[in-house]
Amino acid sequence: MTQTVTTGPELSASFMGEAIRPQDAEYDAARAVYNGSIDRRPALVLRPHGAADVIDAVAYAREAGLTLSVRCGGHGIAGTSVAEGGVLIDLSAMKGVHLEPERGVAVTQGGTLWGEYDRETTLMGMATPGGRVTTTGVGGFTLGGGYGWLSPVHGLTCDNLVGADVVTADGRFLHVSEDEHPELLWALRGAGANFGVVTAYELRLHKIEPELLAGMVIVPNTEESGDVVRGYRAIVEQADERLVTALATVLAPPEDFVPKELVGKPMLAVVMCWVGDPAEGTEAMRPLRDMLAGGLDLVQPMPYTALQAMLDGFAPRGWLNYHRGQHLNGLPDEVIEPYLAVGRDIGSPMTQGIVFRHAGAVGRVAEDATAAGNRNAPYMAHPIACWATPEEGAHEMQWVESFSRAFEPALSGGTYLNFEPGTTSADVRAGFGDDKLRRLVALKDEWDPTNVFRSNHNIAPTGGKDPADSRA
Template sequence: MATASLGPSFRGRLARPGDPTYDEDRQVWNGSIDRSPALIAYCTGAADVIDAVRFAAASGLPLAVRSGGHSFPGQSVCDGGIVIDLSPMRGIRVDPGARTVRAQAGVLLGELDRETQAFGLAVPAGIVTHTGLAGLTLGGGIGWLMRKYGLTIDQLASVDLVTADGTLVKASADENPDLFWGVRGGGGNFGIVTEFEFRLNPLGPVVLAGPIVWPMAESARLLRFYREWITDVPDELTTAVVHRKAPAVAYIPPELHGQPVVMVVCCYAGSVEGGTRVLRPLREGGPAPVLDLCAPKPFTEHQAMFDPSFPHGRWYYFKSCDVDRLSDEIIDRTAEHAARIVSPLTAFPIFQLGGAIARVGEDETAFGGRSAGHTFNINGTTEGAEGFAEERAWARGLWSALAPHQTGVYTNFLMEEGEERIEQAYGAEKYRRLRELKRRYDPGNLFRLNQNIPPAA
C-alpha cells in the first residue's frame, strides 16, 4: 500500500482508516466537509514535515496540509490522499526586548495572543481564537488591529518553509525575497511553512472594544450614519458591522435573544480615553442603540468574543467580496437581504479596511485588494444538514445582489470558486507573477489543495 510507512525517522503519530480515533482525526472546523484521507501524518517538527512531503510526492496521492483546519471549503483534508497535520507544532518564543516572536505552524491565534499579551505586545491576527495562525497568515490576515498595524503579513519578518522537493529554506526580505513576496498573500502554494517570525507591536493589554447593538430595522439608517462617521476616524479604530439574530450568550440580555439585530463591533488600539472620544458620535449622533457592550477589557477577552458563534462542527457556507465604499445601493441591498436571515446561527460581518493596510504598496506583497474600503464575509450557518441549502441560497443571493459593486475578494474567504475568482483576488499582473513563482518552487503542483495558483507553462 502506498501509505504503508513513512520510515523509521518519522516521530509523529500516523492515523489511518480503521484506527480508533480516525473519525475524529479526519474532522475539520466546517462540519459540512466529510472527507476520508488514506493517511494523516501528525508532524512534530520540520524534520517530520520534510519526511512527509517527500513521502507524499513519491506516493502520487493528493496532499492536503492542515494547521488549524479552518479552511472554509475544507481544503485541509482530502479523500483518499495524505494529510500533513501541523497541529503538534505549537512552540512560541517571544523576545520582548527585540519585539519579535517566533511561532510554529500549528499555533492557534489564542495561543499566540496569550504569550505576546503577557508583555503588552501583539501581532495583528484574526477574530476567532481557534483559527490556525498558518493559513490565516499566508492568505493575508485581517483582524481587529489591522487598521493600526496592517495585515498579519505586514508584521511578518521571515518564514522557514519546506518546498515540494523536501528542502527546508528560509524566506525574508534578504533571503529568497521572491518567495517571501509570494508567501505574503499567496497561500500555501509554494510549500509548507514550519515556523513564522513576526514583529510585535505595543497593545493594551486592556483595550476599548466590543459591540454596540441596534434593531435590524435600523440597518439602512445606521449604515448611512456609519459610512459618514468612519471617514475621519483614526487608524487606532477598526470596526465590523455584523447583521444576525442576537445569539443566546451570557453577555446578551435574554429579551434580545433571537431578535434580528445589527452591531458595530469596535476595537480601539490606543488609550481607552482616546477611544471613548472617538466612539462618542456613534453612541450619541445616530440611531439610539439598544445595547452597548463596548467597554474596557483585556484584548484576549475581546479576541475570544466571536468564538461561541463559530464553533467546530457547524455547517458553514461563505461568499465574499470587496467593495470600495458603502454606497446607497450597497446599503439598501445589504439591509434588504439581512432582513431575510432565517437561521439563528447565520451572521455576516462587513469589515472596515483602510488605514495601515492601504499604506503598504500594492506590489510589495502578493496580497491583493489593499485599496478596498470594506470586505463582506457572507456566512450562512446551520447546526447540520437541516436548513443548510436555504442558508447557502441566501448567502449566494446577497452576494449576487452586490455583484455590480464588487472590486475583488480576499482569498481566505473563498470557497471552491475556480481559477477566475483566484485571479480576481490578485489581479492579472500579480497573478502572472505568482504563476512564475509557482513554476520555480512547485512545478508539479504538489501543493494544489488550496486556493490554487497553477504553475506557469
C-alpha cells in the same frame, strides 16, 4: 476519484510523529475540519513533531504520488486542508511560541492557533494582527493575507511576516526572509500555501494597551436602520484609523445581557475598538455611541484576548458553513437597504452578515509589495452562513447568494481567498489579479513545478492544470 495507498514507498523510519490510518480509533477526529460540510477521507494523517518529520511526510506523499494537504487550524471554508484519499499533514502538535522582544518578533510553529499565540504575546504587552476567532490557525491565516482587528493600524498579518522556515516540494529546509529568498517571502505573504509547508513563522510584534475600549452596540434591524448605516459610514470614513469597526446583521442570541423580548429577532450590531489608550477611545467612539443611543451598548474596557474571543461563540466546530469574502469599492446608498433586508432573513442563530471597515495601514502598503492584494478596498463584505443540520442548507446557501447580490453595485471584482469556497482558476484570478498571478506562476515553476502543493487555492505551474478546474 479516490486515491488509495498501494504497494510503494514506506514512510521513513526516522519519522517521529504520529501516523493515523482509517482503521485507527482517532481517525475521524484527526481528519475533521471546522466546516461540517467537508467530509473527506485521507489515506493517511501524519502529525509531525518537527520540521524533520515534515520533510519525511512531504517525501512520502511525493514518492507515493498522493495529493498532499496541510492543516493548521482547519478553519478554511473551502476545506482544502484535507484532500480525499491523500496525505494530510496535521501540524497541530507543533505549537511553540518564542518571544524575542529585543528583535520585536515572535517565532511560532506552524500548528499554533491565534488564541494560543495571543496568550503568549500579551504577557509582554504585545500583539500581531491576527484571526478574529481564537481557534483559527496562525499558518493558513497568515499565508492567505490575514485581516484582523488590528489591521487598519498595523497592516495585514502577512505584512508582519518577517521570516519563515519552509519545507519545499523537493524536501529542502529553507529560512526565508528579506535577505534570504526574498521573492519566495513575497509569495508567502498572501499565496503561501502554494509554495511549501511553513514550519515556523517570524511575526512582527506591536505594543498594545493592557486593556482596549471595545465591544459592540446592538440595535434592532428595522425599516429605519438605513439611517444607522448611513450615519455609521459618515462617521467612520472621517475617523482616526485607530477606531476599528464593522457592521454585523445577526439574530439576538439567548444571552443574559439580551432582553428576552429581543432574543431571536433580527439585529444590527456596530462593532468597535479603539487601538490605543482607552481614555482617548471614549472620545473617539462618542459620535458612534451617541448615534446608537438607546441600543444595547456592550462597549467596555477589555483585554485584547477578550476582543479576539468576542466572535468565538459564532464559530462552533462541526457546524455546516458557507462564506464569501468580497472586496468593496465603498458603501453606497444603493447597497444599504438590500443589506439590511437580507439581514432580516437570517435563519440560523449562528449566521452573520458582516461588513468590515478596512483602509488605514492595509492600504498604505504598495499593491505589488506582497502577493496579497486588493489593498485599496475600504470595506469587505463577509457573509457567514453557519447551520446545524443538512435540512437548513438550501436556505443558508441561498442566503449567502442573496447577500452577495445585495452588494453587487459596490463589488470591486476582487475577493479574499481565505473566505472563499471556490478554488477554480477563475476564483484564484479574482483573488490575485492578472499581474500578480503571472508572477506567482513563475515562482511556482521555480519552487513547485510538479504542483505537489495543490490542495489549496491553487496556482498551477506553467503547463499544469488546476485540479479544481478538472472537477468543475
